[in-house]
Amino acid sequence: MRKTNETYDVVVCGGGLAGFCAAVSAARHGAKTCLVQDRPVFGGNSSSEIRVTPHGAAAFHAYARESGIVSELLIEERARNHEEIFENGWTNSVWDMTMYDMAMNTPNLVFHLNTSIFDVIKDERRHIQAIVGRVGGAETEITIAGKVFIDCTGDGIVADLAGCEWRMGSEGRSEFNEYHAPELASKDTMGNSIHFRARDMGRPVPFRAPDWAVKHEDASYFYEDGREPKELRGGYWWLEIGVPWDTIHDAEDIRHELTRHTLGVWDWIKNKDPKLRDKAANFALDWIGQVPGKRESRRIMGQYLMTEHDPAGLTVFPDEIAFGGWFLDLHTPGGLLAAHSEPASAENYTQTSEYAVKSYCGPYGIPLRILIAKDTDNLMMAGRNVSVTHAALGTVRVMSTTALMGQAAGIAAWEAIERNIAVAKVPEQEQAVFAVQQKLLRDGCFLPNYRNEDPADLARSARVMASSEARCYGLGPFSTGAHEGLSVWRDQNHRTKDDRLHTARSQWIAVGVSSSADGNAAGGAEIRSLSVCLSSHAPDAQTLRARIVPVDHIWDYQTDAYPALAETELLVPPGDNQWIDWKVELTEQNGLAAGRYVRLELSANPEVEWHKAGAIEPGHVAAMDIGMGRMRRYDNGVTLSFKVDPPQACYGASNTVSGVTRPHAYTNVWRSDPREPLDQWLELEWDEPQRIGQVELTFPGHLLREYHAYSPFYRDAQCPKSYSIQIWEEGRWRTLHQEPDNYQRHRRHRLAEQTATTRLRIAVHATNGDPSAAIYEVRCYE
Numbered sequence: 108m109r110k111t112n113e114t115y116d117v118v119v120c121g122g123g124l125a126g127f128c129a130a131v132s133a134a135r136h137g138a139k140t141c142l143v144q145d146r147p148v149f150g151g152n153s154s155s156e157i158r159v160t161p162h163g164a165a166a167f168h169a170y171a172r173e174s175g176i177v178s179e180l181l182i183e184e185r186a187r188n189h190e191e192i193f194e195n196g197w198t199n200s201v202w203d204m205t206m207y208d209m210a211m212n213t214p215n216l217v218f219h220l221n222t223s224i225f226d227v228i229k230d231e232r233r234h235i236q237a238i239v240g241r242v243g244g245a246e247t248e249i250t251i252a253g254k255v256f257i258d259c260t261g262d263g264i265v266a267d268l269a270g271c272e273w274r275m276g277s278e279g280r281s282e283f284n285e286y287h288a289p290e291l292a293s294k295d296t297m298g299n300s301i302h303f304r305a306r307d308m309g310r311p312v313p314f315r316a317p318d319w320a321v322k323h324e325d326a327s328y329f330y331e332d333g334r335e336p337k338e339l340r341g342g343y344w345w346l347e348i349g350v351p352w353d354t355i356h357d358a359e360d361i362r363h364e365l366t367r368h369t370l371g372v373w374d375w376i377k378n379k380d381p382k383l384r385d386k387a388a389n390f391a392l393d394w395i396g397q398v399p400g401k402r403e404s405r406r407i408m409g410q411y412l413m414t415e416h417d418p419a420g421l422t423v424f425p426d427e428i429a430f431g432g433w434f435l436d437l438h439t440p441g442g443l444l445a446a447h448s449e450p451a452s453a454e455n456y457t458q459t460s461e462y463a464v465k466s467y468c469g470p471y472g473i474p475l476r477i478l479i480a481k482d483t484d485n486l487m488m489a490g491r492n493v494s495v496t497h498a499a500l501g502t503v504r505v506m507s508t509t510a511l512m513g514q515a516a517g518i519a520a521w522e523a524i525e526r527n528i529a530v531a532k533v534p535e536q537e538q539a540v541f542a543v544q545q546k547l548l549r550d551g552c553f554l555p556n557y558r559n560e561d562p563a564d565l566a567r568s569a570r571v572m573a574s575s576e577a578r579c580y581g582l583g584p585f586s587t588g589a590h591e592g593l594s595v596w597r598d599q600n601h602r603t604k605d606d607r608l609h610t611a612r613s614q615w616i617a618v619g620v621s622s623s624a625d626g627n628a629a630g631g632a633e634i635r636s637l638s639v640c641l642s643s644h645a646p647d648a649q650t651l652r653a654r655i656v657p658v659d660h661i662w663d664y665q666t667d668a669y670p671a672l673a674e675t676e677l678l679v680p681p682g683d684n685q686w687i688d689w690k691v692e693l694t695e696q697n698g699l700a701a702g703r704y705v706r707l708e709l710s711a712n713p714e715v716e717w718h719k720a721g722a723i724e725p726g727h728v729a730a731m732d733i734g735m736g737r738m739r740r741y742d743n744g745v746t747l748s749f750k751v752d753p754p755q756a757c758y759g760a761s762n763t764v765s766g767v768t769r770p771h772a773y774t775n776v777w778r779s780d781p782r783e784p785l786d787q788w789l790e791l792e793w794d795e796p797q798r799i800g801q802v803e804l805t806f807p808g809h810l811l812r813e814y815h816a817y818s819p820f821y822r823d824a825q826c827p828k829s830y831s832i833q834i835w836e837e838g839r840w841r842t843l844h845q846e847p848d849n850y851q852r853h854r855r856h857r858l859a860e861q862t863a864t865t866r867l868r869i870a871v872h873a874t875n876g877d878p879s880a881a882i883y884e885v886r887c888y889e
Contacts, residue, residue: 108246108247109245109246110247110249110250110668111248112249112251112252112474113249113251115138115140115141115217115250115252116133116138116139116253116255116520116806116863117130117133117134117138117254117257117520118140118141118142118143118252118256118257118332118519119140119259119517120143120145120224120256120257120258120265120539121144121145121151121258121259121260121261121330122145122149122150122151122218122259123154123259123505123509124151124153124161124177124506124507124509124510124682125151125489125513126142126144126257126259126489126514127142127150127176127240128176128489128510128513128517129257129259129489129513129516129520130210130214130531131176131209131216131516131517132214132513132517132518132550133517133520133521134215134513134517135213135550136517136518137215137525138215138521139862140216140746141216142216142217142219142252143218143238143251144216144218144221144222144465145223145224145228145260146220146221147208147219147220148200148203148207149203149220150198150202150208152729153198154202154204154401155202155203156396156398156560157398157400158195158196158197158198158302158396159198159300159400160192160198161177161320161505161506161507161510162289162408162431162506162507162510162642162813162816163505163506163507164430164470164752164812165811165814166432166433167432167469168662168740169253169760169811170564170661170744171430171469171470171662172431172507172770172814173430173507173511173553173815174189174551174553174769174810174852174853175510175511175514175547175552175853176209176514176551177507177514177550177551178728178853179853180205180206181211181809181811182195182808182851182852183205183208183851184201184205185814185817185818185820186821187201187820187848188202188389189819189820191818192814192817193340193341193815194342194815195344196303196340196341196342196343196396196678197341197342198486199544200715202340202465204875209681212326219240219249219800221242221244222241222242222249224238224260224265225239225268226239226268227265227268227269228368229269231486233482233483233484234483234484234485235265235269235280236252237251237252237253238250238251238253238256238265244588246396249259249639251503253378254485255485255487255524255530256485256487257486257487257488257513257516257520258486258489258492259487259488259489259516260490260493261404261491262405263404263405263414263492265486266480266486266488267405267493269480269482269486271407272392272407272408272482273407273408273410273603274406274408274496274497275403275404276292276296276497277295277497278292278496278498279292279293280766281418281800282731283496283498284416284690285416285437285496285498286498287437287465287466287501288415288498288708291680295349295350295438295440295441296350296354296402296403297349297403297437297440297442298347298354298361298442299348299358299361299362299401299402300344300395300399300402300442301345301346301347301362301397301400302341302367302395302400302632303341303343303369303393303394303396303482304340304394305339305340305341305390305391306340306391307802309389310597311388312388313377314377314378314391314392316374317370319364320368320370320371321371321372322374322377323371323372323375323379324771327606328546329380329539331450332446332447332448333345333448334453336372336376336383337389339383339386339389340390341375343372344448344462345448346368346369346442347430347438347443347448347677348364348365348441349402349403349440349441349442350440350444350445350811351441352364354402354403355404355538359572361447361630362397362399362572365443365638367405369395369847370395370522375730377390377770385548396448398874402438403493403497403504404492405492406492406493406494407480407496408443408481409479409487409488409493409494409496410476410477410481410534410716411474411477412477412494412495412496413473413493413494413495413499414496414499414590415435415468415496415498415501416756417471417536418431418468418499419433419468421468421469421471422471423472424473424474424475424476425476425537426475426476426540427475427544427555427556428474428512428519428527428543428544429473429511429512429515429547429552430469430471430473430487430511430553430554431469431470431502431503431505431525432468432471432474432502432508433469433501433502433503433504433505434467434468434502435447435465435466435468435498435499436501436502436504437450437498443847450462451463458739459524459610459733459734462666463733464734464735464737464814466731467503467733467739468502468787469662470555471502471555472554472555473508474534475534475540475543476534477493477495478494478512479519479534480516481494481639484529484531485529485530487519487530489515489516490512491504491509495754509888510600511552512551514550515547518543518550519543520548522539522546536605538692541560541834545559545560545561545715549564551768551852553767553769555770558703558767559766559767559884560766561886563888564886564887565797565799565888566764566887567605567766567889568793569764569792569867570791570792571760571761571764571789571792571885572708572789572846573759573760573777573779573788573789573790574761574787574789575780575787576777576778577879578619578754578756578780578781579616579619579637579727579751579754579755580753581722581724581748581750582720582721582723582742583640583718583720583748583773584640584718584719586748587721587722588721589604589738596664605716606718607644607650607718607725608709608717609708609713609745610731610734611666611709611711611731611732611734611740612708612717612731612747613707613709613731614706614707614730614746614749615658615661615707615728615730616637616704616707616727616749616751616753616755616775616834617635617704617726617774618632618702618703618705618757619633619701619753619755619756619757620701620756620757620761622760626807632693632695633694633699633753634655634691634692634705634752634753634755635692635752636690636691636692636751637686637688637689637691637750637751638687638750639657639686639689639707639717639747639748640684640685640686640718640749641679641682641685641687641715641716642683642715642718643679643682643714644687644715645715646716647681649679649712650677651676651679651709651710652674652675652676652677652709653689653707653708653710654671654674655671655691655693655702655706655708656669656671656708657669657703657705658704658705658706659772660704660728660747660771660772661704661726661771662771663704663706663738663779664730664738665733665738668863672692672705673692673697673838675691677709680736686750691815695749703772704772707749711732717747717748718747719745719746719747719748720746720747720749720851723744723746723811724746724805725746725774726770726773726775726776727746727774728740728746728770729741729742729745729746729747732782743816744812757773757774758778759777760790762775762777763777763882763884763885764884764885767883767884768881768883768884775883776807776882776883777789777882778879778880778881779871779879779880779885785871785873785874785878785880786871787870787871788869788870788871788880789880789885790867790868791885791887792865793865794865795865795885797863797865797889798862798863799834799858799861799863799867799887800858800860800861800862800889802832802844802855802856802858802867802887803853803855803856803885803886803887804830804853804856804886805852805854805882805883806826806827806849806851806852806854806883807823807826807881807882807883808852808875809823809849810852810853817872821849822850822875822876823852823875824875825875825876826849826851827849827881828848828849828872828873828874829845829846829847830846830849830869830872831844831846831870832856832869833846834862834867834869834870835865835866840868841861842860843858843860844856850875861889868885869885
């Protein structure tokens with residue numbers, strides 16, 4: 108056995124999305140970083156070995172997709188990959204290579220694949236000195252020393268070997284009074300899964316299950332117990348088993364049982380299912396996974412234990428470093444061996460049941476303290492092994508959320524090293540927490556309760572103006588867009604779904620800001636009238652209660668928190684596609700606030716349809732009432748048909764220095780007038796010359812919906828494709844950087860020379876399809 112020794116600043120153990128983002132983040136900030144992964148590929152559950160597609164907050168909230176490193180990866184994968192995204196089982200090696208390519212192109216990062224950790228070296232001071240790993244197939248043992256260690260192994264292997272306290276199983280309801288906790292504590296966990304993939308061969312293909320496969324004869328097992336095989340191609344998350352086995356030590360037994368069950372499920376579909384047997388005639392198995400994907404095992408106790416009350420109650424943490432928005436998704440222990448696979452699926456994902464309403468949460472902030480082990484001074488964790496209860500794990504465990512925690516852990520580790528303090532001390536120092544938050548924001552991440560306050564960002568002191576600015580007029584059911592490749596943006600020339608008002612529904616509308624001559628906000632707000640496009644299917648006129656209420660942001664789902672600015676009853680005569688007008692006459696004098704959102708609400712009436720618009724108005728979202736004083740996103744992230752007069756000036760140039768890089772409390776984006784041809788430009792101006800050596804840009808795109816919505820070779824239409832960075836010099840504009848073929852949303856450009864100037868322009872020459880040039884944020888640094 109060959110033995111080697113290596114030393115680094117940061118050692119990340121586990122190469123799933125959490126660990127990968129932690130390692131890349133630390134390395135990018137200057138830490139000498141080592142990433143240790145026990146598989147031959149990066150990605151963990153998302154890799155081509157397991158093929159669970161990353162989920163996150165955008166599954167439930169419009170404009171809530173995770174940004175930062177995970178966004179870079181997913182945008183790059185979509186731009187490169189010929190394969191469509193289809194739930195579980197369809198990830199191919201292009202994704203593995205996208206991650207491998209980023210690792211190879213990251214300075215300061217060294218990685219060891221196929222390396223399993225089996226020992227931890229500690230001193231007497233609660234301090235980890237090194238981990239010891241063995242390289243599979245290479246007869247090599249590596250001892251890796253470091254200053255900070257980040258356990259992203261999922262099972263908490265490093266923390267366990269280091270003697271840290273951990274929990275496994277579920278807390279009883281009495282411990283934290285969590286709605287989703289069982290009455291009694293238990294060791295039961297959510298199960299492991301394997302996936303399969305099937306292909307249409309274009310001709311009948313027989314299938315005969317081996318004798319050792321599970322035999323199914325009862326249709327109710329699938330169609331009444333939350334296991335409906337909705338797709339012939341695969342993607343069945345409910346191919347899951349945990350109890351009575353231990354998800355760590357019995358993983359191989361679980362894998363074998365899952366293989367038996369998967370073949371049995373396919374045998375049912377191909378040969379017995381009365382609904383699918385004929386449809387499945389031409390389908391053949393293409394792949395069956397043999398590496399189990401885990402949902403739950405050890406949870407390492409940290410400086411704070413996050414309970415379900417935090418995401419459900421939107422706790423604001425001073426050390427917020429990430430966000431989540433998946434629902435409190437707790438699979439039934441036992442999986443395929445239980446009565447049903449998940450309470451939500453057993454309810455057929457009903458959106459308005461008590462269970463559904465109390466499971467829906469976010470977007471919510473996540474604190475740094477759940478990433479720091481309480482029993483050592485230099486161990487962090489990110490992923491599904493963080494310091495949360497079993498109930499809270501139901502929401503933070505999804506991969507896009509864990510990726511954000513990983514990126515934050517990498518930055519916090521390096522911040523501790525730079526400040527020469529133990530990482531356990533970072534949450535205690537306000538300036539250290541501020542630095543971590545500001546670095547995350549600068550690196551393209553989003554924090555719900557914090558914004559850019561970087562004192563080094565020269566753009567924050569600039570006046571901002573633009574060649575033109577779009578206005579919001581509203582959209583109708585037959586409006587069209589230019590966002591081919593994303594189903595919700597694709598041109599739509601007819602209604603495709605019943606939009607009856609079975610429950611109350613709301614549309615967010617951004618209130619415009621009038622501009623002064625220099626392009627900056629000058630105040631003023633006015634909405635004279637609103638119109639909505641409705642169809643009534645009743646033989647007589649129907650009435651709807653209409654209200655306009657102020658809201659804090661686009662995810663403000665409270666239904667009764669604010670008094671109405673205006674309310675009325677709308678009369679809707681029988682007929683289709685009618686524009687119903689309301690003279691609201693709102694101004695600042697009666698409470699309308701510029702630079703904020705209001706919510707237009709219509710009451711329930713199942714005889715009336717409020718039609719979706721045929722396109723998306725950027726930053727304008729819709730929601731539906733789900734009861735218990737709450738709303739949730741309507742459909743998959745759409746704009747409802749409305750018109751506003753006067754058109755709202757809500758896409759001004761000053762939005763690019765708001766400090767927020769997505770729609771939230773406001774649109775936060777500059778969009779040029781789509782009626783004006785490109786080139787269009789955004790300009791920053793200072794009274795005194797500024798020395799600028801680096802320009803950082805955040806563009807629109809890849810925020811509205813989850814990764815699953817995006818087609819092969821996708822490049823978001825809203826994202827500028829060709830642009831240049833120019834400075835004003837000796838009475839003319841001089842180009843310092845030209846970008847010819849962009850599709851990423853976050854770009855950082857170190858200029859060839861540091862230049863003193865009073866004016867800087869970003870000129871957009873072409874987009875990837877949208878008629879408007881658009882930018883969320885510009886930053887400038889010396």
